[in-house]
Amino acid sequence: xxxxxxxxxxxxxxxxxxxxxxxxxxxxxxxxxxxxxxxxxxxxxxxxxxxxxxxxxxxxxxxxxxxxxxxxxxxxxxxxxxxxxxxxxxxxxxxxxxxxxxxxxxxxxxxxxxxxxxxxxxxxxxxxxxxxxxxxxxxxxxxxxxxxxxxxxxxxxxxxxxxxxxxxxxxxxxxxxxxxxxxxxxxxxxxxxxxxxxxxxxxxxxxxxxxxxxxxxxxxxxxxxxxxxxxxxxxxxxxxxxxxxxxxxxxxxxxxxxxxxxxxxxxxxxxxxxxxxxxxxxxxxxxxxxxxxxxxxxxxxxxxxxxxxxxxxxxxxxxxxxxxxxxxxxxxxxxxxxxxxxxxxxxxxxxxxxxxx
Numbered sequence: 001x002x003x004x005x006x007x008x009x010x011x012x013x014x015x016x017x018x019x020x021x022x023x024x025x026x027x028x029x030x031x032x033x034x035x036x037x038x039x040x041x042x043x044x045x046x047x048x049x050x051x052x053x054x055x056x057x058x059x060x061x062x063x064x065x066x067x068x069x070x071x072x073x074x075x076x077x078x079x080x081x082x083x084x085x086x087x088x089x090x091x092x093x094x095x096x097x098x099x100x101x102x103x104x105x106x107x108x109x110x111x112x113x114x115x116x117x118x119x120x121x122x123x124x125x126x127x128x129x130x131x132x133x134x135x136x137x138x139x140x141x142x143x144x145x146x147x148x149x150x151x152x153x154x155x156x157x158x159x160x161x162x163x164x165x166x167x168x169x170x171x172x173x174x175x176x177x178x179x180x181x182x183x184x185x186x187x188x189x190x191x192x193x194x195x196x197x198x199x200x201x202x203x204x205x206x207x208x209x210x211x212x213x214x215x216x217x218x219x220x221x222x223x224x225x226x227x228x229x230x231x232x233x234x235x236x237x238x239x240x241x242x243x244x245x246x247x248x249x250x251x252x253x254x255x256x257x258x259x260x261x262x263x264x265x266x267x268x269x270x271x272x273x274x275x276x277x278x279x280x281x282x283x284x285x286x287x288x289x290x291x292x293x294x295x296x297x298x299x300x301x302x303x304x305x306x307x308x309x310x311x312x313x314x315x316x317x318x319x320x321x322x323x324x325x326x327x328x329x330x331x332x333x334x335x336x337x338x339x340x341x342x343x344x345x346x347x348x349x350x351x352x353x354x355x356x357x
Contacts, residue, residue, distance in 0.1 A: 002056075004032040007338035010040030013088055014326045020045030020094070022319060027094065031056050034083030034341045039330040041090040042098075044319075049091030049114070052084040054103040075178050080105045080127055085341040088330035092116045095318050097123045098142070107132045108345050111330070114139045116321030118201035120147035121165070126177040129153035130185075133345040140164040141200040141321050144207075145192075148185055148217075150177040155185040156345075158353050166315070167207040168195040168230065173216035173243035181243045183218035187225060189353035194229040199322050202315025209259060209310045210236055216243025224355040227255045233307030234258035234279070237272055238265040247271035251293045254355060255279045259308025262287060266303050283307070 001008065008028065010016030018027045018040065027042035029051045042049035055078045084107040091098030091114045098114030098121045101107055105127045114121030114137070121139035123146075124132060130151050135158040139145035145165040146157060149172045162168040169192060173181035192211045207213065209232035214220060216239055227234040234255040237245045245266050250273070255261045261279035264272065264287055273293035274282075282288055283305035330336075 001028065001030045001032050001035055004034055005340035005342075006032055006035040007038070007340060008036065008040075009038045009334060009338065011334035013039045013090060013329050013333070014041060016040040018042045022046065026051050029053070030084060031081060033081060036085045036087070036339070036341050037089055038085070038087040039089075039333045041092070043092050043094065045094040047094070048096050048100045049094040049098045050086055050089060050100065052081055052086070052101045052104045052107065054078045054081040075103070078103055082106050083341040083344060085109075085344060087111055088328070088333070089113075090324060090327050091121070092324050093318055093321055097121075098139075099123070101132065102126055105129065105131050106344050107341065109134045110136050112137045113324060113327050115141040115324050116200065116318055117142045118318045119204070120144035123147045123149070124151045124155065125149045126179050127151050127155075128179045130155040131345060132156070133158065133348055135159055137161070141197055143167065143201045143203040143315070144170050145195065146170075148172065148182060149174060150179045150182050152179065152183045152185065156348050156350065157185065157187045157190060158350065159189040161191045163191065163193045163195065164197045164200075165195045166197050166200055166203045167210045167213060168192040169212045171214045171217040171220055172240060174241050181216055181218055184220065185217075186221045186223075186350060187212070188221075188223050188350050189356060190225045191356040192225055192227045192230070196229070196231045196310075198313040199316060201318050201321060206312060208232060208312040210307065211258060212236065214238070214245055214248060215240030216245055217248060218245070219247045221249045223249070223252050224353065225253045226356040227253060228257040230258045231308065231310045232259045233263045234261040236263040236265065236307060239267060245272065249293055250274045251276055252355070253277045259310060260306070263305040263307055264303040265305045
């Protein structure tokens with residue numbers, strides 16, 4: 001979809017299917033600004049389900065638009081796609097990503113479902129400021145449920161259900177993409193539970209049983225999330241690929257019943273704060289006493305925290321991961337007015353998003 005302001009809508013979310021038959025690369029590629037994909041299913045592709053991107057080079061798109069296809073992408077040559085929306089999309093059993101926003105901004109991903117992906121169900125990468133909201137989605141049976149890499153500023157993940165993946169949420173910095181380090185994303189009101197899945201593809205770094213992993217991220221906020229039932233660790237902050245993890249706020253969450261609830265693994269970390277998370281276990285010991293949110297800044301802490309040791313089961317091929325049940329239709333589909341992705345994401349009221357029960 002290269003034309004701007006296109007609304008691609010299925011008349012029935014579960015019967016209108018873009019099927020790659022395990023032969024084609026991307027299902028739907030959107031490079032036209034302010035365009036929309038809604039109320040349909042995208043499955044069985046060898047790269048991505050739905051790709052929103054400013055990358056217009058077809059060879060790079062064929063490699064997935066991100067990752068090893070460049071080192072890193074030339075952001076001047078490929079300015080970000082401005083304006084996009086995915087609503088009531090089902091993406092399952094695609095090789096890499098289900099719904100993939102890369103080099104794109106001013107968008108919304110909402111009320112969608114993603115499962116059976118060997119990288120992640122929903123991915124937001126390489127944008128600053130992103131000005132994007134990811135809300136009310138369900139991700140399961142993926143290597144990673146929600147993934148954020150070098151995506152920063154005005155980026156919100158709100159009220160998503162992230163369960164039965166191998167890893168629930170990651171927020172990472174790296175040098176494969178431009179615009180590092182990753183910083184200033186907000187995660188609020190998400191249900192991040194039981195990410196110990198033995199029916200999904202293997203995570204590339206072998207991660208398993210982790211609710212939230214922050215690798216080299218800065219100034220992110222995790223607040224009013226439910227994080228429970230993850231066998232290795234609930235929330236892990238660690239340095240990654242030369243990027244220190246600093247100044248993240250982990251506050252007012254309900255983090256309990258994980259292998260270890262809170263983990264900091266960083267060489268000389270400073271500025272991260274943990275407060276009011278209802279945790280019972282932390283690593284290293286005394287972590288939450290290193291400086292709470294609103295108190296004096298955390299002292300430099302040579303932390304070597306670890307999650308609980310777990311047996312990592314073998315993964316399955318994305319082709320054979322569980323197929324989803326029928327998903328809810330978009331309200332008013334197929335006859336509601338076609339609205340392009342203009343003026344998104346609109347006003348974001350994080351304060352109205354509750355802690356899940």
